[in-house]
Amino acid sequence: MEICIFLGAGASAAENLPIQNELFSNYFKNTLPLHPESNMNIKLREFFKEFFYIDVLNENIDDINFPTFEEVLGILDMAEQRRESFKKFGTDTYNNQNDSINLLKQYLILLTANSINNASKASNKYHELLLSNLLKMNQLLNTTFISVNYDIHIDNTISKLYDKDKMPVMLDYGVDFANFNYKNSTWLKPTGQTIKLYKIHGSLNWLYCPVCSSLTLTPYEGGVMRILNNQDEATCLNCNQYTIPIIVPPTYFKNMSNVYLSSVWNKAEASLRKSDVIIFCGYSFPEADMHIKYMLKRVQTSRNNNPLKIIVFNNHENKLTSALKKEEMRYKRFLGEDIIFTNDSFQDFATNPYKYISIIKNTN
Numbered sequence: 364m365e366i367c368i369f370l371g372a373g374a375s376a377a378e379n380l381p382i383q384n385e386l387f388s389n390y391f392k393n394t395l396p397l398h399p400e401s402n403m404n405i406k407l408r409e410f411f412k413e414f415f416y417i418d419v420l421n422e423n424i425d426d427i428n429f430p431t432f433e434e435v436l437g438i439l440d441m442a443e444q445r446r447e448s449f450k451k452f453g454t455d456t457y458n459n460q461n462d463s464i465n466l467l468k469q470y471l472i473l474l475t476a477n478s479i480n481n482a483s484k485a486s487n488k489y490h491e492l493l494l495s496n497l498l499k500m501n502q503l504l505n506t507t508f509i510s511v512n513y514d515i516h517i518d519n520t521i522s523k524l525y526d527k528d529k530m531p532v533m534l535d536y537g538v539d540f541a542n543f544n545y546k547n548s549t550w551l552k553p554t555g556q557t558i559k560l561y562k563i564h565g566s567l568n569w570l571y572c573p574v575c576s577s578l579t580l581t582p583y584e585g586g587v588m589r590i591l592n593n594q595d596e597a598t599c600l601n602c603n604q605y606t607i608p609i610i611v612p613p614t615y616f617k618n619m620s621n622v623y624l625s626s627v628w629n630k631a632e633a634s635l636r637k638s639d640v641i642i643f644c645g646y647s648f649p650e651a652d653m654h655i656k657y658m659l660k661r662v663q664t665s666r667n668n669n670p671l672k673i674i675v676f677n678n679h680e681n682k683l684t685s686a687l688k689k690e691e692m693r694y695k696r697f698l699g700e701d702i703i704f705t706n707d708s709f710q711d712f713a714t715n716p717y718k719y720i721s722i723i724k725n726t727n
């Protein structure tokens with residue numbers, strides 16, 4: 364049986380990663396005070412003061428009611444799209460007194476990356492458990508992972524499985540990295556048996572070079588942090604120019620035009636088409652993810668063989684029943700009443716995937 368495991372933010376939160384609404388408070392509480400006068404932090408402070416009347420340096424962060432990430436990036440995206448400006452922040456640099464909205468957006472993306480990267484150092488317990496259980500069931504090689512997360516929990520867990528003699532299985536991101544061109548590279552082109560991981564919103568360990576259009580991988584490390592901390596180490600393996608992150612922020616106006624990202628999306632869609640089952644883990648089906656809804660609907664409505672089976676694990680310890688019920692409605696109204704919406708969590712699934720996969724096998 365071919366399965367696709369779709370990992371959302373809740374699957375990473377199970378490993379103590381901040382969820383979206385904690386990104387700002389985490390950053391302003393823990394990271395900004397270390398270097399309040401860096402270029403990035405000066406701009407971020409100005410922006411929050413100017414737009415939301417928040418003094419992130421002097422107010423008590425725990426008492427602040429921050430706007431959502433979507434709201435912040437959404438208004439900046441819209442200004443860019445309409446080629447309009449805000450007072451003090453402009454889309455065109457015809458007036459040097461204005462700060463650039465584009466630069467601000469890049470800072471906000473680096474802020475996200477930083478918050479996620481700092482928390483990523485925690486253990487990968489449930490990801491490891493899931494993989495080892497799928498391996499025991501002989502299901503791992505017929506499993507594709509699709510992740511909307513930038514963190515590298517699942518990546519590290521998969522690549523650590525590799526053992527030249529016992530387990531020669533390599534992680535395949537579905538894109539070619541500049542690393543493949545170098546003999547002494549620690550990351551080789553995947554050959555033989557592979558486990559596919561398609562990161563449709565980008566990744567903390569991908570560095571894109573806008574000059575030669577190549578992609579450099581920083582194995583086991585959120586290399587995007589180098590752009591923030593030591594730009595000279597965040598250069599392209601091929602041409603030595605400075606790189607930029609591929610991280611698609613969680614807004615309505617997602618820009619998926621990057622050539623590597625397009626390739627990842629195509630492959631993700633192809634593997635969804637081949638799958639018998641999609642297993643959603645910690646994915647809340649947000650309104651802003653229209654691209655994902657579009658892809659799922661195309662896959663679901665164009666099958667020649669059996670209907671696509673879908674099972675959802677979206678609960679967690681402190682989730683209110685009413686919130687879970689709302690998510691169930693959201694899933695069912697879009698994907699149909701036949702999907703299996705469990706009251707269980709990603710941790711429950713990781714602990715006993717066999718139990719749930721048997722249930723799905725026995726449904727029509």
Ligand SMILES: [Zn+2]
Pocket residue numbers: 572573574575576577599600601602603604
């Ligand atoms: Zn380059």
